């Protein structure tokens with residue numbers, strides 16, 4: 001009798017569909033994401049080896065002449081208007097960085113995503129540890145080809161990496177960076193836009209979507225432009241105003257920092273802010289406001305990974321994320 005009862009309990013448990021089992025998993029040991037500048041040489045080397053591997057593995061999406069790194073750039077470019085300039089910017093990129101972390105693991109990496117804390121480097125961004133030619137991502141680009149005004153990265157582990165995409169079109173080219181120079185007493189790479197002083201009004205926002213807009217339009221955009229768009233906004237580096245900006249592996253250290261800043265904002269009032277999600281969806285074709293966003297909104301991942309739901313990507317300690325800073 002006892003055995004039968006137990007057996008039927010097990011039977012009931014086994015009958016739960018796999019998706020529900022997944023949702024019930026808990027996060028007991030969140031993995032720490034580290035600051036690149038504070039990681040050991042061995043940790044940086046392990047990350048870079050896996051990141052180079054991602055730029056060499058054949059596309060999983062079946063893109064011609066392309067690699068897994070191109071899959072990331074392509075997916076970001078195709079979904080661009082659905083994942084920027086409104087609330088989904090934060091949870092979508094949180095999920096996306098996690099998908100990249102998984103791609104690094106598929107290349108033998110056992111660590112976690114890392115971040116470039118550009119707030120610490122704002123006064124002299126060109127001296128940041130991330131640009132090191134051996135234990136970093138290489139530095140600024142230089143003009144090497146009179147027929148291509150993009151500036152090629154010629155040092156570091158990605159000097160031979162050739163992204164396939166430029167915006168949404170096939171345009172194979174060498175990885176490029178085009179740093180903004182120091183101007184009017186401000187540091188190079190637009191550092192003044194992500195200094196501790198510049199961060200004060202961003203972090204002081206008290207409504208999720210106002211924080212999202214201030215972070216996205218301010219420091220987030222300044223780092224893209226500072227690394228990839230020189231002084232004339234032409235966007236001649238991959239990280240510049242280019243919706244295939246994930247072609248530059250540095251993109252993921254930038255976005256892990258954006259993610260960390262959101263997490264820090266949530267930590268100012270965790271009970272209210274961890275699940276706070278608001279604002280309007282992108283404008284409708286007739287120009288009117290899109291509908292208000294919801295925690296039940298979908299997060300498309302274009303075949304790179306399963307479609308997600310916003311609710312599962314709000315809390316870094318959720319079952320699907322399970323990390324800490």
Ligand SMILES: *[C@@H]1O[C@H](CO)[C@@H](O)[C@H](O)[C@H]1NC(C)=O
Nearest residue numbers: 063064065066164170171172
């Ligand atoms: C793929 O690469 C080959 C050889 O470089 C080239 O001839 C072909 O046009 C490329 N196809 C695409 C779609 O880029």
Ligand SMILES: *[C@@H]1O[C@H](CO)[C@@H](O)[C@H](O)[C@H]1NC(C)=O
Nearest residue numbers: 132133134135154155156157
């Ligand atoms: C890295 O930069 C240093 C200093 O400029 C230089 O001496 C060294 O040769 C470079 N190493 C590589 C692998 O590019």
Ligand SMILES: [Cu+2]
Nearest residue numbers: 076083084093
């Ligand atoms: Cu983006």
